[in-house]
Amino acid sequence: MLKMGLPLQFGGSSYERDYVPLDSCEKVNKIWKKRKTKCKRPLAERIQEAIEELAHNASHSCEEEFPADPEQADIQGGCNVNHKDVNTTESSTLNAPSTESHVKDKWEEYWNQYGQGLLWQHWVEKHPELSLSGELCSLEPWSSADTKDEWDKCYNECYWSYFEQFQYWSNQGWTFDAPNVSKISEIQSQSADESNLNISPRMSAGDSDCLQEDHCKTLVKSMSNINLDTEESDQGHPSLSVINEGNQLQTPESFGKHCPDPNQNEPSDGTGKKYAASGHTDTSPPVSQRSSGSYWRTSPSAILKDGDEEDDEPPECKQAKIKRSHELDADEDPCNDVLVAASTILGLKHGTAQKCGGVSSFSRRTLRYLEKGVKYRSQFLDMHRPVKAKNKHIFFTEEGNAVPKSRTLNKVQTFLKEVNKDIQDPLAETVTLQEVEYSFSSTDSEEQNHPEVKEPSAHLESQSPDSMAKSTVLSNSIWCSKDACAEQDAHHDNDLNSSRQLVPLEIPDYLQHETEVPKNGDDKVKKKRKIKRKTKCLPPEIAAVPHLAKYWAQRYRLFSRFDEGIKLDEEGWFSVTPEKIAEHIASRVRQSCDCGVVVDAFCGVGGNAIQFAKAGNRVIAVDIDPVKLDFARNNAEVYGVTDRIEFIRGDFMLLAQDLKADAVFLSPPWGGPDYVSAETFDIRTMCLDGFEVFRLSKQLTKNIIYFLPRNTDVEQVASLAGPGGQVEIEQNFLNKKLKTMTVYFGDLIRKV
Numbered sequence: 242m243l244k245m246g247l248p249l250q251f252g253g254s255s256y257e258r259d260y261v262p263l264d265s266c267e268k269v270n271k272i273w274k275k276r277k278t279k280c281k282r283p284l285a286e287r288i289q290e291a292i293e294e295l296a297h298n299a300s301h302s303c304e305e306e307f308p309a310d311p312e313q314a315d316i317q318g319g320c321n322v323n324h325k326d327v328n329t330t331e332s333s334t335l336n337a338p339s340t341e342s343h344v345k346d347k348w349e350e351y352w353n354q355y356g357q358g359l360l361w362q363h364w365v366e367k368h369p370e371l372s373l374s375g376e377l378c379s380l381e382p383w384s385s386a387d388t389k390d391e392w393d394k395c396y397n398e399c400y401w402s403y404f405e406q407f408q409y410w411s412n413q414g415w416t417f418d419a420p421n422v423s424k425i426s427e428i429q430s431q432s433a434d435e436s437n438l439n440i441s442p443r444m445s446a447g448d449s450d451c452l453q454e455d456h457c458k459t460l461v462k463s464m465s466n467i468n469l470d471t472e473e474s475d476q477g478h479p480s481l482s483v484i485n486e487g488n489q490l491q492t493p494e495s496f497g498k499h500c501p502d503p504n505q506n507e508p509s510d511g512t513g514k515k516y517a518a519s520g521h522t523d524t525s526p527p528v529s530q531r532s533s534g535s536y537w538r539t540s541p542s543a544i545l546k547d548g549d550e551e552d553d554e555p556p557e558c559k560q561a562k563i564k565r566s567h568e569l570d571a572d573e574d575p576c577n578d579v580l581v582a583a584s585t586i587l588g589l590k591h592g593t594a595q596k597c598g599g600v601s602s603f604s605r606r607t608l609r610y611l612e613k614g615v616k617y618r619s620q621f622l623d624m625h626r627p628v629k630a631k632n633k634h635i636f637f638t639e640e641g642n643a644v645p646k647s648r649t650l651n652k653v654q655t656f657l658k659e660v661n662k663d664i665q666d667p668l669a670e671t672v673t674l675q676e677v678e679y680s681f682s683s684t685d686s687e688e689q690n691h692p693e694v695k696e697p698s699a700h701l702e703s704q705s706p707d708s709m710a711k712s713t714v715l716s717n718s719i720w721c722s723k724d725a726c727a728e729q730d731a732h733h734d735n736d737l738n739s740s741r742q743l744v745p746l747e748i749p750d751y752l753q754h755e756t757e758v759p760k761n762g763d764d765k766v767k768k769k770r771k772i773k774r775k776t777k778c779l780p781p782e783i784a785a786v787p788h789l790a791k792y793w794a795q796r797y798r799l800f801s802r803f804d805e806g807i808k809l810d811e812e813g814w815f816s817v818t819p820e821k822i823a824e825h826i827a828s829r830v831r832q833s834c835d836c837g838v839v840v841d842a843f844c845g846v847g848g849n850a851i852q853f854a855k856a857g858n859r860v861i862a863v864d865i866d867p868v869k870l871d872f873a874r875n876n877a878e879v880y881g882v883t884d885r886i887e888f889i890r891g892d893f894m895l896l897a898q899d900l901k902a903d904a905v906f907l908s909p910p911w912g913g914p915d916y917v918s919a920e921t922f923d924i925r926t927m928c929l930d931g932f933e934v935f936r937l938s939k940q941l942t943k944n945i946i947y948f949l950p951r952n953t954d955v956e957q958v959a960s961l962a963g964p965g966g967q968v969e970i971e972q973n974f975l976n977k978k979l980k981t982m983t984v985y986f987g988d989l990i991r992k993v
């Protein structure tokens with residue numbers, strides 16, 4: 242403890258300490274017991290009242306036990322009657338009499354304000370089994386013979402743990418300024434309303450509902466809107482500023498105010514564990530599961546990530562962040578589990594890529610399913626998750642052809658049947674899988690929302706300190722109805738749109754060859770001819786670059802009119818937007834806003850420009866590469882839309898400021914097909930700086946469509962919207978495979 246800069250008397254685990262508060266606690270229990278018989282008031286109210294009395298008693302006992310003499314006074318010891326451990330040298334250097342009473346007052350104030358919530362949270366955390374069984378809700382743990390001792394212990398742990406930490410920081414010069422009382426009470430009453438905290442069946446005949454665990458959490462959350470203000474720092478000590486929300490939006494401003502001496506050691510969580518944050522690269526705070534302690538994170542170097550410019554600021558201009566035990570980290574938040582699970586199912590990536598505008602991590606997320614059962618549908622989609630290699634049964638035909646007819650194939654066939662049965666309208670296949678909201682919100686506790694989890698809607702929120710409004714991420718999934726290849730077949734068969742049935746899983750050419758079991762010699766010949774024909778058609782760029790063959794196999798997905806003279810170069814092959822996706826994006830633009838002129842800033846061979854034009858827009862198609870531009874013009878001719886497209890050769894980064902647009906479509910080069918190899922794609926690592934591309938586009942219009950890799954860090958993308966902005970993220974599926982991500986900004990965001 243000494244090493245950690247903590248007073249000795251706080252060493253050891255919390256419940257090994259003297260039980261002065263317990264004494265008070267017993268008194269409180271007695272008071273409660275007495276009252277219980279005649280008073281049928283709500284649980285929360287009674288806890289609060291008891292805590293107040295306890296605090297009052299505790300402060301009296303402090304006064305009695307600690308003389309006014311500064312030599313003897315030791316606010317570090319607080320109400321701890323165990324003097325033998327007191328290291329007077331250390332404590333005396335830390336405490337002046339004035340500080341002592343000040344800290345004591347502040348502590349009382351703090352405990353009065355938050356003790357109830359902290360205590361209850363502590364209890365809930367320690368006894369989830371009671372909570373689960375409903376006992377926690379229905380019994381007053383302090384009055385039940387079974388739980389009374391445990392409650393007392395719990396009280397002590399909680400009280401001392403927080404007291405210890407409060408003192409520690411107070412002695413570093415941090416001060417606590419009670420939040421606006423009216424605000425707090427407002428929140429409390431709101432919580433009480435929301436959480437039925439006033440209700441406890443065993444207390445009142447009229448009370449019917451049970452105090453549920455999540456309700457407790459709601460209360461605690463509201464109770465935790467601690468605003469430790471900083472004005473009263475003494476002797477240049479920076480004051481404590483507590484950001485009491487879980488996962489902070491760590492904007493530079495949020496760290497730009499106050500911080501303790503960076504050399505100060507951190508207090509423990511009461512277990513002797515010290516949470517060192519150094520070297521931790523994740524921007525979210527580490528997990529602290531301790532129920533009796535708080536998570537403390539104070540080192541500016543630990544807080545300031547990414548070599549932010551704050552590193553250059555004087556320490557006194559930085560702010561400490563304290564995570565309390567009742568604040569849930571992103572990955573410990575049960576609601577976040579929902580988010581993570583959904584992300585996994587949906588193939589969304591939450592990375593730690595640098596966020597736009599100095600934001601280093603999100604503090605508030607809301608996850609909502611927009612449709613029932615989307616998760617179940619998602620399991621049929623290929624999110625490109627790593628697949629465990631399995632031994633496969635290979636069946637051989639009499640002719641000796643290997644047929645990978647397997648259970649998987651059977652499953653596929655069954656699935657195809659089912660999907661074809663279920664899905665009627667391909668347009669309806671623009672399926673909204675989920676909505677994920679990332680909300681930036683004010684530090685103002687009034688604006689804070691409480692986490693709630695609903696089925697099938699789930700909300701996950703945490704708070705940010707300083708952004709003023711919210712940013713929304715909607716994540717949808719598109720199943721392109723018939724894939725373009727299938728459609729091409731239909732086209733070839735003069736059967737375009739003959740069926741509005743989804744063609745869910747096209748077995749690729751190469752697989753068909755393997756699975757087709759020739760019935761007779763004629764078929765064999767036909768098959769050979771077929772292959773020959775295809776091989777003959779291979780354009781030189783494909784023949785020259787074998788890995789492009791797979792794109793060739795999908796050529797009709799890229800351009801349904803491929804055979805009418807479409808031209809692509811190597812980059813064009815692997816980066817053109819498949820027609821169905823381009824068509825969908827164009828339809829979104831048409832539906833969402835009156836976007837007369839669309840700038841296709843990186844038009845390539847024209848996949849998107851053609852569809853925008855087809856949808857009735859005027860298009861300014863820009864590309865730096867003259868070959869692409871030629872091909873784009875050629876391809877636009879194939880589709881008969883050249884009159885609506887103006888082709889401009891140039892660097893969008895330089896041209897942007899001279900353009901006028903109602904919407905800008907951005908499909909920059911991602912750095913080749915290797916983008917998939919990254920777990921999460923960082924848009925700053927593209928050939929062009931993804932932030933800069935966006936910034937320039939923003940100067941033209943707020944209506945922006947960003948076409949990005951499917952593994953793009955959604956949090957990074959969301960940050961583009963900035964505080965108060967909104968963003969809709971759409972996952973584009975083709976042939977049941979997650980292909981790309983389309984991100985909409987401005988009026989293009991679908992209204993839900």
Ligand SMILES: C[S@@+](CC[C@H](N)C(=O)[O-])C[C@H]1O[C@@H](n2cnc3c(N)ncnc32)[C@H](O)[C@@H]1O
Pocket residue numbers: 812813816817818842843844845846847848849850863864865866869891892893894908909910911929
């Ligand atoms: C991925 S491709 C676009 C594909 C296009 N959406 C399509 O469907 O065909 C990206 C294009 O951006 C072009 N490009 C790269 N840097 C550029 C710049 N600074 N300004 C304009 N175009 C650029 C490349 O030549 C390439 O054709």
Ligand SMILES: C[n+]1cn([C@@H]2O[C@H](CO)[C@@H](O)[C@H]2O)c2nc(N)[nH]c(=O)c21
Pocket residue numbers: 815816817818819907908909910911912913914915916948980981
């Ligand atoms: C390398 N690549 C693939 N796609 C798109 O992703 C799909 C799946 O790989 C491709 O079909 C293509 O549409 C690209 N789009 C853009 N804008 N830029 C790229 O560099 C790029």
